[in-house]
Structures are given as C-alpha cells and as structure tokens.
Amino acid sequence: MNICIFYCSNSLDANALKQNISNNEKDEVNTVSLPCSGKVNLLYLLKAFENGADGVILVTCGQNECHFLEGNLRAKKRAEAVDSMLEEIGLGKGRMIVIRKNNEGIKQITTALEQLKKDLS
C-alpha cells in the first residue's frame, strides 16, 4: 500500500511525523511538507495518485487557526474536487482524506493512516 501525506508544517512537527510512521515491505508512506495546506492544488494531489499512491491524506490546521486565514478551507475544497475526480477516473471515492488537526497530536494522524489503509485493503 502506498500512502502519501501532505501536511501543513505549521500544524505538524515533521520529525514527530516521520518517527511515528514506519515503512515496511507492505506499505510505503511518503510525507510532503507544505508551508500551508492551501498550497496544494488539484495537480499536487493528482500527481501523487499518478505516481502510485493508493491513498492521500491532507492534514490541515484547525478551524480559524490558519496562518494564512483561509488556506485550510481552500485545501479542503480542492481535496473534495480531487476525490470526485478520482471517482470519474474510476478509482472510486474515499482515497482522498482530509484531516483537520485536533488536540490528539500525532496520534490523530497515525489513527487516520491505519484507518485509510484498512479502508483501501
């Protein structure tokens, strides 16, 4: 399983993320740091799928916490557009997940990752 995590660098600590995500023979998880989740566009996300990702997680900051005011809102809309485009393409819905950061820290991400792997397997 190949999963790609795009995350807002203001919301997640890159080292903590890498430490908590293990790659093994079965699974490959790549992470992409963004200055703001609003930096993603449809192409970033689609390219991940084009290059072999089975699923993509986009981590945004919490509501009203975006350093750039509305980057997290835009990110969510774009992820939704990608999700429906993937359905058009024939991959079905549910491969593009958006997580809005809460207080659980890195656990929130690892839980979502495991859930996505489960959903896609």
Add this chain to the structure above:
Amino acid sequence: MIVAERKTIPELVEILNGHKKILVLGCGTCVTVCLAGGEREVSIISSALRIASNIRKLDFEIEELTIERQCDNVFIEQATEAIERNDVVLSLGCGAGVQAIAERFLEKPVYAGLNTEFIGVLEERGIWTEKCAACGACVLHQYGGICPITRCAKHMLNGPCGGSREDRCEVRPDRPCAWQLIYQRLKGIGQLDRLKKIAPPKNWETSLDGGCRVIIREDHRI
C-alpha cells in the same frame, strides 16, 4: 470572455480510446482565465488521463503543451511540431480553438476536451455567468445595459413574462429575472419610459440564424 468547462474523464477516455500518442493542447486566453483549459488544467486533465489509462490499460502516451491562443495562426504555428509528433490532439481550447487547429492539420484528428458554454464574466471567484448571445445587433442601450436576449430565457424584448418573480427567473431558480433587473436599472437611471415603447420583432439575420457569420475588414487586407 468565452467560458468553458471540461468534459468528464469518462467522456474524454471514450473519445481518446484507441489512440496512443495524445497531445493535450491548452489555450492561454479565455479558457485559462475561466480555469478550464489553461496550462494548469492541461496538467490536471493529463494526469487524470494517465491514471485512467493505467487502470484501464489504454496505453496512452500524453504530451502537454499550452499555446497563447488556439484561434490565432501565429500561435498555432508554435504547436506544429508537437501536433505532428502525436497521433491526435485533445484541444482544451474553446470551440473556435478546436476548429482552428483541426482546419490547419487536415491529417490529424483533433478532439474537443471542453464544452464551450457561453460569453460571460467572472461574477465572483468560482462563479461565471452568461451575458452575451452574440446576436450581431446589440440592443443593450435600450435595456439599461442588461441583455434581454441572453438573460431572459424567452428572449423577450417586451418583457417580463408571467413567470417573472422579483427574486428569480421562472426557468432557473438560481438566476434573477432579467426583466426585473432591466426594470430596476432603467428606473435607477431615469429611463423607465424606454419600457413603454413596443419593441418591434428583432431582425435575427445578423445572428447565427442568418448563417455562420464572417467579418471582412478591407482596411486590414492588402
């Protein structure tokens, strides 16, 4: 500007099925501004087609290129080599762009990747609305700058129709009644009297009804 929307991926796959080397050709003018067929959309649609090709084993080889204007010889020339080294062109230009390319490359299948929708404006971010039907004989001066031919679903020149509501058109609940807008606008600029005169039947000869149109400007020809 001309406003367009992309066709769905299944439609594009259906159109391209059986071809191998595909040039996805964008246009840098109207369709770039309306976010349908510019450089970015060329990349997005190409990426989507590659994924679809992988899933369905269609063997697409996709090249991407965007030129400034697909409706202009000078720019079309810049795409010549790319067009020639591919089997087919999927044009993300408007209907004019697609035809301009097709007419200049007689041996090459050229397909439309977009549905050309209308001549309109960007109302606000992400919302485009139709404003002009290109009837060839503009009547906007009589209607406070609001086109009854384009914006009234019945093209009424002596409107409104009975289905007019202050907040919506009978046909489209999400659109205002053009005649309510015309009334408010003419009232606002003190020209309500214009509405009291009966507008005679329109001469549609100048529109598409008169046949496909051409403009010849002798002062621009040698």
Add this chain to the structure above:
Amino acid sequence: MTHESQLAKKIDAGDFIVTAEFLPRASTDISEIEAIAASFKDKVTAVNVADNPHGPVLSSLAGSLALLKAGVEPVYQMVTRDRNRIAIQSDLLGAAALGIRNVLCLSGHHQTLTKSSQSANVYDIDSVQLIAAVKQMRDKGVLLDGTKIKGDFPVLIGAVAGPDMKPMELNIMRLAKKVEAGAGFIQTQAVFDIETFENWLEQARSRELTKKTAILPGVMPLESAEKAEALREKYMDLFIPDSIISRLKEAGDAAAQQKEGLAICIEIIKKIKAMEGVKGIHILSGGRENMVPEIIAKSEL
C-alpha cells in the same frame, strides 16, 4: 360557421362573459373534444384551447377547429415558444380562413417546464409582438414582411396578465403595453388573493385600461393541497397563498379537499364578478373540464 366573434360581440354589448379553458390531450380521438364541446355548449361564450402548455398534445389549431365544428366558439391560443414568425402567421391565416375568430397571444411556459424539457425553443417574437402582428394583419391587412393578405382577417385579439406579478408598476406597464399593442380582452392567471387582484384592477382602472380592454379574471378549482403546492412550486405565474393551501388541508380527505377546492373557486368568482372593470370570468380548468359546468351553475354565472 360563424363569421363574427361572438366573444367580441358580447364585449361590445357589455354582456357578462364566461370563458373556460380546454387542455387538449395527446389523443387522436375527436369524440373526446366533441364531448367537452357538448358539455360547454350554451354555458360559455367561448372556450380557450391551450397550446401545448405541458408538452406535445393535439394542436390548439386542430382543437379549435374541432370545437368550432361542434358548435362552440374557440379562443385559439398561440404561444411564441414553438413557432417562428413564418409558422405563426401561416397558422393564423389558416385559422382565420377556417372560421376561428379569437386568438389569445402568449409567450407560453418555457419548454424546460414541460415534459419536453430537452427541446429547443424558438422565441422569434414575444407575446407583445405577436399581439401587434395579429393587429397589423387584421387592421392593415398585411403580414409582418409587408405581404398583402387577400380577404378579411377578422379576429379578436386576447392576451394574458398576472395580477400577482410584482412589482405592480412593472406589471401594469406590461398590461398597458399589451393593450396598446391591440389586446381586446385580457384573461388573467388564476386569482386566489382577492386583495391583490383588487389592487391590480384599481391600477388598471386608474389608467383607463379597463375601458380599452375587457378584463376576464381567471379562476381555477384546486384539486388538493398537495397538487396546489406542486403547481405553485413549478409555475411561477401561479400564486396560491398559504391560507388557501391550509384551507384545503384542513378540509380532510381527497374527496373533501376537492369539494373545498370547488367551494373556494365559487367563493372567489362571487367576490370578483361584480367588481368594477371586470367583464367576465375565465375558468381555468387545468384539464379538469368536467368541473366547469358545476362551477358555472353553483356560482350563478
């Protein structure tokens, strides 16, 4: 075959007029029209034949001719949605040649509101332009392109108004334009809100429009609360107040609601028929032509 519009004669004489609406069906069975004609005969001055209001049905020209043959004077309805000026004038010449003497000019429900929503539309001319075209054919004896018409074209021209359409200034402006263009009578959309109708009529009176044209307010028997809600949801030209819907609901079961719908219709007729400027009543059957004789009898028209 009559050679003069009885409707025009009655308008001139100041008689109280009753017209009713007939909606042709997707049918080739002429006996259906004959039965409707028989039930309307001598009860109404003229019968409107709708022009494909909800999708394709027997043409209003054929329906009008069938009524005429059965001894009932038709009001031939013509919408500008489906025909260009060539077809419109051609049909009008045919209608006049075959004895039709009343034409009601409308733009028609937009095709997307009919069962044939995928159809293209025409809208070469609008309803006001149609009125003016018919007037020109009648009074000047020429077609829109200047061709002279051989023979008379003696038709009475009607148009439609909607008392509930807002704002009132625009509404009256539209009415005035239709009257100026040549509408000899005006049939209105179904009236449910008496107060609004009274206000509209007062505006028409104050501009002397009621002297220049015969106003025939429309009334419509509602079948049930559910159907009434669906109608007003779909057709923006139909204004049915919540109070009417509640009255229908409170009436009870289907039969009781239908009875209540009829009672409301009769009440409205009784209230509006004596208003100054009202020259008659137009009963919009909405396809329930069998209700018409009962409405006429019970409202003492």
